[in-house]
Amino acid sequence: MDNRSGDMQVFVKVVETGSFSATAQLLHMSPSAVSKLVSRTEKRLGVQLFKRSTRSMALTTEGRAFYDSCVRILQDIDEAELSVAQGFAQVRGLLRVNVSLPLGQHYLLPLLPEFQGLYPDVTVDISLSDAKVELQRDEVDVAIRMGRLNDLSYRARHLGRSRKVIVAAPDYLARHGTPREPSDLVRHRCLAFNFRRATDEWPFLVDGKLVHLAVQGGMLTNNGETLRQLALDGLGIGRLGMFHVYDDIRRGALVELLPHFNPSDVEEITIIFLNQKHVPPRVRAFIDFVVERLAPLLAINGGPPP
Template identity: 75%
Template sequence: MDNRSGEMQVFVKVVETGSFSATAPLLNLSPSAVSKVVSRIEERLGVQLFKRSTRHLALTAEGREYHDSCVRILQDIEEAEQRASQRSAQIRGMLRVNVSLPFGQHYLVPALAEFSRLYPDITVDISLTDAKIELQRDEVDVAVRMGPLHDVSYRARNLGRSRMAVVAAPSYLEQHGTPQVPSDLAGHRCLGFNFRRATGEWPFLVDGRLTHLAVGGGMLTNNGETMRQLTLQGLGISRVGLFHVYDDIQRGDLVELLPAFNAGDLEEINLIFLNQRHMPPRIRAFIDFAVDRLAPLLARSLP
């Protein structure tokens, strides 16, 4: 990892003290470590920063110029951190968040304790639902939604993508057998969604070609978390976002089926918010926090 600001701090302290040995205890380093830092800077820059003698160090012309730049940069860093700290203390107000059930329960809600510690003056009003919403009409500041975005009045920050997976509980497979090829699903209970946009077909790659296979025979539901629960109870086979059942698969509570035939289609996961010129600090803080904390977790959903 690049730590040039840390090297700059060592260099500036050497200039202040006039020696490696005097600098070392101030930074909890050995004199040789301090010397190596300065040598590393000189090698990278291709210039000599100090005129060395047995008794003292003296800056070269390049060293004085570099020192002035380092002091200015380190001051800018300190001021930036102070401004950020003061700003976070001033961020307050009501933040209304709407999240789909699976993502809310398994990702966002567990992260809210940390967000609350960072921004104690923000009151989070969170609703979990898979129903379609309109941000302005429903007075929502930020929403997390799956799939493609169609409303140009919204802005979005992408949290990640998740491939889809066909899964079942071991108890179901013990009773009904494990499908070996997609056509075997015709003899199984396949759970589905009752959304208006939902279809009764699942895509598979068969002999290198994309094929949509009609499935059915199981229950229907209107949200992903209920789908997960039905699947865990052994009531049928479902096709859901891997992000939703990743931990279940790792624990052995669910088994991924037909991975060799997976169509590779991905589900986008986005933060959406109104396209406004001046975004309130509380909304910006939440968006940045969510991307920073949750995007790495969703990256697991693409293996």
């Protein structure tokens, strides 16, 4: 009979107690039974979980990764059993969230007090980063990202769409002039990202054809919030999501440039999570909350086509 969850429980206790004998005493087993169970798990996985010596043992890199996964799986099992026993899905536990810096700072963080009020037993561990995230590797339950979902191991729910817009501060335009067509950008300082996946070409619709224009400038950064600030400070022209600079344009701190040359430059905004049969209650509750609260804001601030 498959009893991998039981094996995981024993393994986790060995890690937490630091010894086979202490685990055996805690779980009413013999030390030899605990040792055999760990060895059987290592054989099944094809990796060494512990570095053993006569006086001590320590987790290997693979052992640490397996331990972290086991803790999360066992927590999900406990939550599932508790929800059935109590007749409802109790929303509790640790929720790890990763969101791009602009979206997190301007939209998600202001919503968290309401979420915590609704679900006080959920501990939210939130990271803001524009870097690419891999849910399992980075131990993330939920991520909010821009762009199409290409990984079949993830599921996604649609939050909205946002135009990418070319913007600059009035001060920059006063000093360097206003570009009237895309080709004018080659004479301007264009702000860009330093991601490996980033491109230094901006798409424009010229005479009915899609053209990718190479741009360059004196500033690179790893996140959209810094790029926005550089644009606000008059250091160059940037290409950012309308949701990100909507208020800046409305109050005149930034000016949208070349709007009729990029009407199809649109990106999807989605909330992604692992493609698994049973979604933990804490994850499901957070996703439903974000879709209900965030999607209407993005529909307004994503900006209509020019």
